[in-house]
Amino acid sequence: MASSQPDNSRNHQKELYAVCIALSILGLSFSSWAARVPDIRDASLLTAATLGYVLLMRGSGTLIMMPIVATCINYFGAKRTAITCGLLVASTLVPISLMPDWISLGFLLILIGACSSGLNISVNALGAKVETDTGSSQMSKIHSWFGIGNLVGALIGLIMVRFDVSVLIHYSGMTLFMFLLLGIIYPYLPNDAPNPDAVRSKFQWPHGGLIALGIICFLSASIESSINNWIGIFFKDHLNIADGYEAVGYSVFAGTLLGMRIIGDRLKNRFGARNLLLVGGFSATFGLLLSLFSPNIVVATIGIAVAGAGVALNFPMVFSAAGREGAIALTSVATFGYIGGMVSQPLVGLIVEEFDLVGGFLFITFCALAVSVLAYRARLLTPSSKSSS
Numbered sequence: 500m501a502s503s504q505p506d507n508s509r510n511h512q513k514e515l516y517a518v519c520i521a522l523s524i525l526g527l528s529f530s531s532w533a534a535r536v537p538d539i540r541d542a543s544l545l546t547a548a549t550l551g552y553v554l555l556m557r558g559s560g561t562l563i564m565m566p567i568v569a570t571c572i573n574y575f576g577a578k579r580t581a582i583t584c585g586l587l588v589a590s591t592l593v594p595i596s597l598m599p600d601w602i603s604l605g606f607l608l609i610l611i612g613a614c615s616s617g618l619n620i621s622v623n624a625l626g627a628k629v630e631t632d633t634g635s636s637q638m639s640k641i642h643s644w645f646g647i648g649n650l651v652g653a654l655i656g657l658i659m660v661r662f663d664v665s666v667l668i669h670y671s672g673m674t675l676f677m678f679l680l681l682g683i684i685y686p687y688l689p690n691d692a693p694n695p696d697a698v699r700s701k702f703q704w705p706h707g708g709l710i711a712l713g714i715i716c717f718l719s720a721s722i723e724s725s726i727n728n729w730i731g732i733f734f735k736d737h738l739n740i741a742d743g744y745e746a747v748g749y750s751v752f753a754g755t756l757l758g759m760r761i762i763g764d765r766l767k768n769r770f771g772a773r774n775l776l777l778v779g780g781f782s783a784t785f786g787l788l789l790s791l792f793s794p795n796i797v798v799a800t801i802g803i804a805v806a807g808a809g810v811a812l813n814f815p816m817v818f819s820a821a822g823r824e825g826a827i828a829l830t831s832v833a834t835f836g837y838i839g840g841m842v843s844q845p846l847v848g849l850i851v852e853e854f855d856l857v858g859g860f861l862f863i864t865f866c867a868l869a870v871s872v873l874a875y876r877a878r879l880l881t882p883s884s885k886s887s888s
Contacts, residue, residue, distance in 0.1 A: 511629065511632055511633050514629055514632070514687060514688065514689045515633070515637055515641075516687075517684040517687035517688045517689075518625045518626050518629055518641055518688065518689070519644035520644065520683075520684050521581055521585065521618070521622045521684055521688065522622045522641055522648070523644040523645060523647050523648030523651075523680075524585055524588065524589070524618070524681065525618050525645055526644070526645040526646060526647065526648025526649035526651075526652060527648040527649070527651060527652040527673060527677060528588050528589070528615065528673075528677070529615070529649060529652070530648070530649045530650070530651075530652030530653040530749070530753060531592060531655070531656060531669070531670065532592075532595070533653070533656070533727045533728060533731065533749050534652065534659070534660065534731065534746040534749055535656060535659075535666050535669065535670075535731075536550075536728060536729075536732060537731045537732055537735050538660075538666050539595060539596070539598075539666065540732070542596070542598075542599075542666065543599065543600055543604045544601070545601050545604075546852065547848050547851040547852040548848050548849055549601040550601070550728075550844075551844050551845035551846070551848015551849060551851075551852075552601065552605060552845055553601050553604050553605045553608055554608070554724070554728055554841075554844030554845065555605075555841055555842070555844055555845040556605035556609050556612070557605075557608035557609065557611060557612035557844075558612060558724075558837065558838075558840050558841020558844060559609060559612065559841060560608065560609040560611065560612025560614075560615075560616065561612040561613065561615065561616035561840070561841065562834070562837055562841065563609070563612075563613055564612070564613035564614075564616040564617050564620075565616065565620075565834060565837070567617070568584070568616065568617040568620045568621060569620070571583075571621075572620070572621055572693075573693060575693055576690075576691045576692065576693045577622075577624035577625045577628070577689075578625065578688045578689065578690060580617060580621040581617075581618060581621035581622050581625060581688065582681060582685055582688070583617075584614050584615075584621060585618050585677070585681050586678070586681060587610075587614040587617075588611070588614045588615055588618055588677070589674050589677035589678055589681070591607065591610060591614060592670040592673055592674050592677075593670045593671055593674055594607055595607065595611075595666070596665070596666040596669075597667070616837065620833075622641075623638075623641075624691070625688060625689050625691065626638055626641045628691050629641075629689060638815075638818075638819070639760065639764045639815055642760060642814070642815055643757060643760045643763075646753065646756050646760050646761075649753045649756065649757065650753045650754050650756075650757050652673070652753075653746060653749050653750040653753045653754075654750055655669075655673070656669070656746045656750075657746040657747065657750050660746050708877070708878050708879040709821060709831065709832060709879065711873050711876055711877035711879070712817050712820055712821050712832050712877055712879055713831065713832045714873055715776070715813065715817050715870055715874065715877065716814070716821075716832050716833065716835045716836035716839065717835045717838060718839060718866045718867075718869055718870050719810060719813035719814055719836065719870060720835075720836040720837065720838075720839035720840035720843070721840065721842075721843035721863070721866050722783065722813075722863055722866050722867055722870075723810060723840070724839075724843060724844060725843055725844065725847050725862075725863045725866075726752055726803075726807075726810075726863065727749065727752075728847075729847065729856070729859060730748040730749045730752060730803065731746060731748065731749055733790075733856050733860065734748040734799075736856060737855075737856040737857070738793075738799055747800065748799075748800065748803050751803050751804050751807065752803050752806070752807040753807070754807070755804045755805075755807030755811065756808075756810070757811075758808070759807070759808045759811030759812060760811050760812065763775075763812045763816075766812070767812075767816065767819075771880075771881065772812075772816040772819065772880040772881075773874055773875070773877065773880040773881055775812050775816060776812065776813060776816055776870060776871065776874035776880065777871050777874050777875060779809040779810060779812055779813065779870070779871075780809065780867050780869075780871030780872075780874060781809070781868070781871050782806070782808060782809030783805070783806045783808075783809030783864075783867035783870075784809070784864050784867045784868045784871075785802075785805060785809075786801075786802045786803065786804070786805030786806030786807075786808075786809055787802065787806045787860055787863060787864040787867060789802030789805065790802030790803050790860070791857060791860050791861070791864075806867070809867065810867065810870075813870060814836070816880065817832060817880075818833070820877075820879045821833075821879070843866075846862070847859045847862060847863070850862050
């Protein structure tokens with residue numbers, strides 16, 4: 500009996516880090532896209548408006564996948580669903596570099612959005628199983644690995660852009676790397692049992708105290724998606740950064756997101772989720788305004804770093820609060836986030852088309868400020884300040 504406990508502990512540790520690496524693959528995919536948006540824009544002949552439409556199509560893919568991935572998890576298990584979606588996410592990178600126009604790129608991004616959503620949901624389901632098996636909170640650590648993948652992908656993208664490596668070669672290498680990671684972690688992912696009876700559970704829209712959490716999730720997804728997709732163009736066109744350095748802004752943003760999420764649990768225990776979102780919203784507002792009206796690129800980069808730190812804890816705090824209300828509540832709040840990430844992108848594209856990048860980033864700034872206002876009103880955020888990690 501005594502020896503079995505350390506063995507179980509080691510197995511749980513292997514499962515935990517396998518789940519962490521699985522979520523890092525999603526981060527690698529997102530940052531690989533974001534780091535090359537200016538090149539993809541030029542290759543596919545996109546305008547600000549058509550880039551917004553393309554991003555809308557990606558968001559529609561995530562919504563289409565929501566009921567499908569839930570059914571797949573219940574019938575086949577989260578492990579098989581995660582691996583399948585992970586392979587599809589990796590496989591769809593190279594075709595991005597071959598799309599000749601925004602329509603073909605948009606239809607491809609519907610598939611990419613669906614696969615990314617499936618990977619995200621199934622890996623979170625595996626993370627919940629790890630928490631149940633270990634009896635301790637692990638989700639913040641798991642989500643920080645998305646940031647690790649995001650940062651690594653951003654830095655690789657920065658190197659690729661700096662040395663003028665083509666998008667095709669860049670994405671081919673990333674595809675092989677992600678295939679390798681999936682092969683390594685597959686034996687160690689938790690073996691969850693399918694649950695066909697759970698298919699009968701019905702989706703509900705947020706109600707009561709969940710409404711505020713849903714709107715915060717909507718705004719947070721709008722902020723992160725907009726910065727991820729437009730920061731490279733912002734640095735290239737608005738700040739006139741030297742060719743080859745467009746990915747600096749995204750790398751800095753991804754880095755501060757990661758740093759804050761690593762220490763997020765400790766900050767939550769000390770200050771409470773509501774206070775973190777209040778301060779974070781004001782910090783993001785200040786950072787974005789600093790970047791917009793900065794006298795030079797150095798100050799603008801500092802502003803983006805502050806903005807990244809300000810928005811970093813929105814999702815972990817909101818998902819933690821919604822998760823205490825049950826799985827259906829968590830799903831409904833997360834769906835608001837997907838919708839926010841989807842509808843905000845064509846809106847930002849139209850604003851940029853009409854009012855230039857300044858108008859688009861002022862819209863993002865308004866969303867950050869609104870998070871602070873809603874956090875003050877969100878009563879479900881309060882109990883998380885007493886929770887232990």
